[in-house]
């Protein structure tokens with residue numbers, strides 16, 4: 054292939070622009086990204102060579118070399134990993150394969166600070182080289198190809214790049230950074246060692262640099278200089294972080310490792326590092342990020358756990374290792390039992406994998422429980438009997454983290470109710486909601502139960518599109534009047550998830566918008582009697598209402614749940630809420646056609662007017678449509694509604 058110039062995919066060009074304009078405040082991350090690519094390339098070679106040892110080309114020692122040339126102002130990161138063919142260089146360095154990239158680009162605001170935050174969650178990888186370089190040359194040869202099938206890729210990091218085939222005997226890839234004037238500090242062995250130590254100590258491959266020594270100048274009076282000796286030394290610890298004993302790893306090292314595997318700029322919220330022994334042996338190092346990734350809601354989003362077998366990298370995103378509702382967890386699982394040639398299909402069926410998955414799920418849940426326990430400093434620990442809580446530094450550091458976690462990932466966690474029956478109770482304890490007594494999403498079912506009124510025998514909740522709609526819903530009126538707390542659920546998944554949770558710790562969950570309201574013992578005898586009498590007296594009007602609304606309402610009945618409003622809509626006990634049905638319709642899906650029940654408040658002035666009114670038909674329809682409006686819906690025929698109201702107003 055002779056030299057040709059190709060354009061970057063539009064998203065790459067955008068990303069490159071962003072990289073050079075937003076990330077200059079944190080330039081050294083390019084070392085982490087490029088060394089991590091080099092290490093991935095070696096992992097891939099090791100993996101492919103399991104079935105084809107010839108790929109090693111008699112040079113099985115995998116390593117990364119970092120060199121620099123002060124005169125040419127270049128810094129080179131070279132690996133002897135899998136390498137790239139010419140086509141792979143074009144594809145991998147000219148396009149972004151990540152799903153959801155377009156959406157991500159759409160989210161960028163143009164505000165450099167904000168975008169820099171976002172881009173941290175996206176991961177810039179190879180392109181981070183352009184933070185410090187105004188030109189990058191990549192030379193590579195894929196393992197197993199001829200020396201004549203090497204490739205050179207060159208770009209100045211704007212719209213396009215050049216590729217051509219070259220002769221290259223060395224297997225693997227050299228990334229040559231032509232440094233900008235303001236990045237010349239990286240032409241210094243001391244500086245490089247420091248940055249490599251910070252970001253790449255945990256890489257299991259040796260990272261080599263040429264030794265230098267001090268040499269006096271031969272001319273009298275002139276200063277000496279560091280000169281290269283031709284010997285190489287390993288400048289990182291070169292032992293995979295998770296294989297080291299916990300005691301020898303600092304918090305900072307854990308956080309740096311997390312950043313390297315997740316490409317996140319922010320430190321994780323928490324992590325757990327364990328060696329599990331027993332029938333199945335494995336090491337787990339699992340992190341909970343502080344921020345949701347840009348593609349958390351992408352349907353193809355894979356779990357973020359890397360699988361190793363006896364320290365050999367097997368695969369990224371091993372979704373079999375954690376359930377999908379924990380897809381935000383990042384980390385490493387290193388199994389001692391799985392075969393090295395394990396495939397994704399095999400993983401699904403393996404008993405060892407099942408054990409790992411169960412163990413890892415439990416570990417994540419206990420991490421979350423621990424954060425939840427320390428979340429509120431005002432809550433005294435159990436059984437303290439008035440003794441002041443002793444809070445150690447570690448506990449202090451966990452304060453407030455659970456709310457942070459929940460704001461980012463709470464909605465995903467709820468999926469677990471439908472997905473992981475075995476852990477449903479533990480999950481239920483971890484859920485938090487706003488309520489009629491708390492605007493912040495901080496009320497757990499247990500808190501709610503502890504505050505339940507004497508005689509209350511259900512946990513009441515309502516689902517709505519947003520907090521304001523939930524709070525002002527007419528269905529809440531009688532609960533407010535009686536001072537009964539109701540949980541306000543505003544996440545899209547709530548209704549679906551709550552389907553899977555009939556009760557919490559023996560107390561049933563009851564939607565206040567479903568079925569007839571039964572306040573049970575919360576209503577006194579006099580109230581019950583009054584309600585029955587009102588219903589009896591109202592019977593003839595009810596019959597007329599049913600007839601007038603027979604196309605819209607499944608039933609019309611009298612209710613005691615309303616105080617200030619004339620009417621509201623409820624669904625049958627086993628029905629889908631109107632809100633969920635509306636959501637499905639908006640998403641273009643078929644919702645089961647079911648009509649709601651109209652409940653009317655016989656004490657309301659408007660309802661009292663119905664009896665004998667010449668406008669009965671119009672009033673009936675207005676009642677229904679208003680009830681629909683009050684819960685965020687729209688009348689089927691808005692124009693007809695307006696006409697009716699106007700006729701009455703006039």
Ligand code: ADP
Nearest residue numbers: 090091094132136137145146177178179180226
């Ligand atoms: P990511 O590593 O997240 O996939 P990058 O932008 O860093 O994204 O790299 C894009 C792709 O380029 C990689 O997935 C890989 O296929 C290829 N690549 C990058 N660096 C190397 C390397 N040193 N050796 C082989 N392939 C590489």
